[in-house]
Amino acid sequence: MTLVLPQYDLPRALRAVRVLLRDPDDLPMVFALTDAMAGTAPFRLLRGFRRCETGRALLGERRDIVPLLADRAALRALPAGTLGRAYLEFVEREGISAEGIRDASAPSAMHQHDTEIGYVQRRMRDTHDLWHAATGYQGDVVGELALLAFFLGQHWNTAIAMLVVAGLAKTFPLGISDLLLDGFRRGRAAEWLPAQDWEALLTLPLDEVRARLELGAPAVYKPVRTSELRMRGIV
Numbered sequence: 001m002t003l004v005l006p007q008y009d010l011p012r013a014l015r016a017v018r019v020l021l022r023d024p025d026d027l028p029m030v031f032a033l034t035d036a037m038a039g040t041a042p043f044r045l046l047r048g049f050r051r052c053e054t055g056r057a058l059l060g061e062r063r064d065i066v067p068l069l070a071d072r073a074a075l076r077a078l079p080a081g082t083l084g085r086a087y088l089e090f091v092e093r094e095g096i097s098a099e100g101i102r103d104a105s106a107p108s109a110m111h112q113h114d115t116e117i118g119y120v121q122r123r124m125r126d127t128h129d130l131w132h133a134a135t136g137y138q139g140d141v142v143g144e145l146a147l148l149a150f151f152l153g154q155h156w157n158t159a160i161a162m163l164v165v166a167g168l169a170k171t172f173p174l175g176i177s178d179l180l181l182d183g184f185r186r187g188r189a190a191e192w193l194p195a196q197d198w199e200a201l202l203t204l205p206l207d208e209v210r211a212r213l214e215l216g217a218p219a220v221y222k223p224v225r226t227s228e229l230r231m232r233g234i235v
Contacts (some may be wrong), residue, residue: 008009012036013159022235024167025226026143027104031125037159042117045194049120055195058123059116065126069098075202083209084202086133094139098126108153116214118196123194130198134209135186136218140225142176143169146183153187155194171224172233179221 016033020027049055069075075088091097105125127138133151137143143168148160168180191213199211210216229235 008039008158009036013162017162020163021170021226023226024144027101027176030163031105032159033163034049034157034159037162039158039183040150041155041157041159042121045120045124046117048155048192049116049195052192052195054197057118058195058197063199065123066098066102068144068199068202069163071128071132081205081207082203083130083133083206086206087130087202090139091129093107094129094195096129098129101125101128115230120194125198127193128135130201131193134193134201134206134213135215137183138223140223141171141229142174142179142221142224145171145176146179146219146221149180149183150187150190154192155182171229173232174224176221179219182219186219187217189216 013036019029078084137147
């Protein structure tokens, strides 16, 4: 395996945070931040994959889930109430796609290393919106922060922690700290999502997926979009 050294580039990270505080929807800046503060997080993720049978299988197969997620006709043909249908409803509601997220990450380091670490990083990127569908957090600013807090409960990542802290400080008037704390606790209590066989889970009822992964009931909260934050002068 090619050695990829831990990376910390605080000036680049702070530049990305400043941009994201003005525009939380700037996805390339999210990838710039995670690149800049990658540290040991990718190595620890890789160890997690190697520790479980499904993770080892994914590493061996280098399975690409994007074509499956991009096939909206196939997803729409799944029974109502399945994870696959919930994912489709999520991306159509948000006006996003797995291909678009992949393209937005193109300049990032995960594309520069044909290694197990590179594969793990790409797998995390490509399954992010499946986490949204499974946990019930929407794609609004509050939902994204809650899912990031959930992720921190699963796996510490300095870049993600920076996003959560910056987002919490910026959205302090919204009073969402309890929701983020609950997200962190849910992440700690749940099964480890990074190395799940999401391809197999797509066809299962969403309630069964949530029970199997010990996700608990989706949080009830009021979604807040970036446009609303701008109207209120928060961003």
